[in-house]
Each structure stands twice: as structure tokens, then as C-alpha cells.
Amino acid sequence: MRAGEGTIHIVGAGLAGLSAAVRLATEGHDVAVYEGAGQAGGRCRSFVDAKLGCLIDNGNHLLMSANHAALSFLSEIGAQDSLIGPARASYPFYDLQSGRRWRLRPNRGLVPYWLLDRERRVPDTKLSDYWPGLRFPSAGPEHTVADLVPTSGPLYKAFWEPLTLAALNTTPDKGSARLLWSVLRETFARGEAHCRPLIAREGLGESFIRPALGFLERKRSPVQFNRRLRRLVMNGKRVVALDFGSTQESAGDHDCVILAVRASQAASLVPGLIVPDEGETIVNAHYRLPEPVMPPEGQPVLGLVNADAHWIFMRGEIVSLTISAAGELADEPAESLLPRLWKETARALELQHLPEPPGRLIKEKRATFDQSPAGVARRPGAETTIGNLVLAGDWTDTGLPATIEGAIRSGHRAAALLLRRNRRA
Numbered sequence: 001m002r003a004g005e006g007t008i009h010i011v012g013a014g015l016a017g018l019s020a021a022v023r024l025a026t027e028g029h030d031v032a033v034y035e036g037a038g039q040a041g042g043r044c045r046s047f048v049d050a051k052l053g054c055l056i057d058n059g060n061h062l063l064m065s066a067n068h069a070a071l072s073f074l075s076e077i078g079a080q081d082s083l084i085g086p087a088r089a090s091y092p093f094y095d096l097q098s099g100r101r102w103r104l105r106p107n108r109g110l111v112p113y114w115l116l117d118r119e120r121r122v123p124d125t126k127l128s129d130y131w132p133g134l135r136f137p138s139a140g141p142e143h144t145v146a147d148l149v150p151t152s153g154p155l156y157k158a159f160w161e162p163l164t165l166a167a168l169n170t171t172p173d174k175g176s177a178r179l180l181w182s183v184l185r186e187t188f189a190r191g192e193a194h195c196r197p198l199i200a201r202e203g204l205g206e207s208f209i210r211p212a213l214g215f216l217e218r219k220r221s222p223v224q225f226n227r228r229l230r231r232l233v234m235n236g237k238r239v240v241a242l243d244f245g246s247t248q249e250s251a252g253d254h255d256c257v258i259l260a261v262r263a264s265q266a267a268s269l270v271p272g273l274i275v276p277d278e279g280e281t282i283v284n285a286h287y288r289l290p291e292p293v294m295p296p297e298g299q300p301v302l303g304l305v306n307a308d309a310h311w312i313f314m315r316g317e318i319v320s321l322t323i324s325a326a327g328e329l330a331d332e333p334a335e336s337l338l339p340r341l342w343k344e345t346a347r348a349l350e351l352q353h354l355p356e357p358p359g360r361l362i363k364e365k366r367a368t369f370d371q372s373p374a375g376v377a378r379r380p381g382a383e384t385t386i387g388n389l390v391l392a393g394d395w396t397d398t399g400l401p402a403t404i405e406g407a408i409r410s411g412h413r414a415a416a417l418l419l420r421r422n423r424r425a
Contacts, residue, residue, distance in 0.1 A: 006256065008030065009251060010034070011257065011259050012259070012392075014260060015042065015073075017392060018212040019412055020411035020412070021411075025221050031219075034223075038226055044204045052286065052358050054318065056318060057203050060311065063199070064197060065194055069408040074207065077215045079208070079211040082200060082211075084200075085199065086197065088192060089106050089193075090299055091299075092302050093158060093305055096305070096307045096344060104122065106195055110190065112188075125153075132150065141176075145176075156172075162310055166311065167179075169371060170371055199301070203315075229244060230245045231243035251388065257388060257389045260392040266391060266393070270384060272385075275379075276369035276370045278366040279369050279371060281330040281365050282364040283363050284361070285320065286361075288358050292316045293314045293319055295314045326363070334360075369402055381397050382397075390414045391414065392411045392413070
């Protein structure tokens with residue numbers, strides 16, 4: 001701890017809280033991290049599933065080579081080599097209805113020459129079909145994706161809809177066009193080097209969480225688990241204590257607090273705080289095969305069209321499917337949904353010769369915040385009216401959707417805000 005400086009109390013050990021803690025500890029600050037659950041990571045965690053007998057992720061997450069905050073965080077915690085992906089950007093798709101396969105292959109550089117090549121763009125599309133994409137930079141806060149692009153035709157079904165579902169966990173008629181543009185602006189609009197797909201080699205927990213916990217241990221700032229914050233004790237416009245029910249932690253004159261919890265919990269703790277409503281459910285299915293799957297041409301993900309699932313993730317013998325904005329499928333029992341999803345998987349990966357393997361269904365209720373224009377308008381900034389309290393979380397106004405990258409950027413932003421305050425003091 002630096003002389004004359006207080007402790008920075010960080011509530012929440014998801015990626016937002018951990019990234020803030022790592023950044024501040026790196027700068028030599030005294031941090032104390034509290035987590036209400038018995039494990040860290042929030043949605044970004046891995047665990048050994050008893051049924052499958054192996055490590056699986058709570059949910060599937062695709063990163064891209066443009067995710068500079070996530071890559072910086074991995075470097076800070078010594079896990080910079082824990083992601084895998086192809087050397088070139090390529091997104092394979094399979095249409096279960098027609099049996100057709102194709103790949104989206106952006107080119108290097110800012111000029112999208114790949115759209116001129118029929119072999120690199122969506123089948124049965126022409127160059128003029130992509131022109132509505134030029135509307136996104138000027139989209140207003142009230143616009144949905146469907147307001148800007150035609151909602152019929154092959155480009156919608158094979159590009160705009162799967163992209164919106166993946167990025168915003170909602171359908172194009174609901175999703176914010178500005179929020180989708182924030183993704184396009186940093187990835188596809190900047191060329192192949194910025195949109196290479198990346199996944200965790202062993203699991204999200206092994207890449208992002210376990211190394212971060214080890215880093216904080218070495219900095220003598222271990223996460224304190226099973227400490228759920230019940231109340232922020234206030235004196236005027238300052239937090240003076242954190243009430244954990246059976247215990248309290250005092251916040252001295254030089255102490256600060258980063259609140260990195262779910263939006264609904266933050267709203268219950270901070271008077272008058274406006275937050276987005278909760279979004280839709282994501283359903284993930286994990287299967288353990290008798291032998292490793294060889295991803296086509298080294299691509300770790302496969303997009304599905306005209307299927308219940310939207311994406312297949314492949315890592316060794318583990319094959320995982322994601323259904324974003326799952327709707328009624330979220331209410332279907334595993335006994336009927338797992339066999340149905342396996343049939344889609346077997347067809348897509350040409351594994352019809354295999355019997356249905358052991359599977360695990362995970363439903364992430366309230367997986368993301370409401371990423372409609374109305375929901376985005378309710379995102380608060382990092383600063384609050386409370387002098388020593390700042391916010392972090394992918395639901396805060398990061399300018400990005402509820403992603404790993406957005407969560408980490410929020411943590412870095414909260415840390416930077418406190419570092420600037422310290423330098424001015």
C-alpha cells in the first residue's frame with residue numbers, strides 16, 4: 001500500500017471486479033476484493049461436471065482479436081497464451097435446412113474487398129445487399145438493427161440475424177443498432193486482423209479466472225468468498241462502511257469502493273441508481289464425445305442457420321452449443337432438448353455414426369442486460385453521486401454489449417478513474 005493512500009474495496013469477483021483489482025494491484029494499491037458466491041468469475045467460469053466427468057464452461061463465449069482489453073488483462077495475469085484460434089479470420093456456417101456450407105472470409109485492410117468475391121461472402125447475395133450496413137455509423141439511439149437492414153433474404157438469415165443474436169443476445173427487431181455498430185466498428189469494419197475468432201484453450205476459468213486469483217494472491221490481495229454485501233453504510237455523500245450482514249468493513253477517509261455486481265444488486269444498494277432491465281436467457285448444451293473433434297480447417301466455431309442452436313464451439317472432445325435469446329426453448333426440459341440439439345450437432349459436424357453422447361444443459365437466466373435501445377438508454381456511467389463509489393460491470397455504459405470485453409473494459413475504466421483521482425489529490 002502506498003503511503004497516505006487508503007484501501008480500494010472491490011465488491012464482486014466477476015471479470016469487471018477482477019480486472020479492476022488486477023490493474024490497481026499492479027499500480028501498487030491496496031485492494032480488498034469481496035465475492036458473495038463461493039467462487040469467482042460470475043458467468044465466466046469453468047467447473048468439473050460430474051455427469052460428463054470433465055471441465056466445462058458455464059457458458060460459451062467467443063472473443064475476437066480486436067478485444068484489446070481482454071488480451072491486455074490476460075497479459076497482466078500471465079495467461080496471454082491461453083486462447084486459441086485460426087491464423088486467419090474465417091467464419092464457417094452450415095444451413096441445416098439446405099445442407100449448404102460456406103465461409104465468411106474478410107480480407108486484410110480497411111477496404112472490404114471480400115464482399116466482391118462470391119466465395120467469401122454469404123451465398124446468393126450480391127454486393128448491393130450489403131449497402132444497408134453503411135447506415136450503422138449514423139444510427140440514432142432509438143434505432144434497432146431491423147430498422148436499418150432488410151429483414152428477409154439470405155443476408156439477413158445468414159449474417160445480420162446470427163450476428164445480432166451472438167453480440168446482443170436478442171433479435172434484430174429488438175437489438176440496438178448503435179450497440180451492434182460498436183462491435184462492427186472494431187472488428188469487421190477494420191479488416192481481417194481484427195476479427196479472428198478466439199476461444200479459451202482449456203476453459204474460461206482456466207484462462208481468465210484462475211490466473212487472476214493467483215495474481216491477486218501473489219499481491220497479497222486474495223478474494224474473500226461468501227461475503228455478500230447487504231448494505232452500503234453512508235455518511236452524507238460517502239461510503240463509510242460495507243455491511244456484509246454478520247460483519248462490517250470500515251471505509252476510511254481515503255478509502256474508495258468499486259461496486260462490480262449485477263445491475264439488479266447495484267440498484268438495490270445505491271439509492272436512485274437507474275440500471276437496464278434484465279435481458280433474455282441463453283441456453284448452452286455441452287457434449288463429451290469419445291474422442292476429440294477436429295474442427296474444420298482449425299476453426300473453433302461453426303455458425304448454424306435454420307437450427308435451434310446458433311453456434312457450435314469445439315474444444316478437444318467437448319462440443320458445446322449456444323442458443324441466444326432462447327425464448328420458449330429455455331422452458332424445455334433437458335430430457336427432450338439435449339437429444340434434439342445432438343441431432344443438429346451430428347449433422348453439422350458429420351458425426352451421425354456416433355450414438356448420442358453424455359450431455360449437460362445449462363440455462364443462463366438473465367444472462368445479459370436488456371440490449372434494446374430502451375435498455376441501453378438506462379446504462380449508467382462509472383461515476384456516481386457518492387464521492388468514493390464507482391461502478392463496474394458490462395451493464396454500465398461501456399459502449400459495448402454485455403461481453404467479456406465489455407466487462408473487462410468497465411473494470412479498467414473504474415480503475416483508471418480512481419487512479420486519476422489519486423493523482424489529482
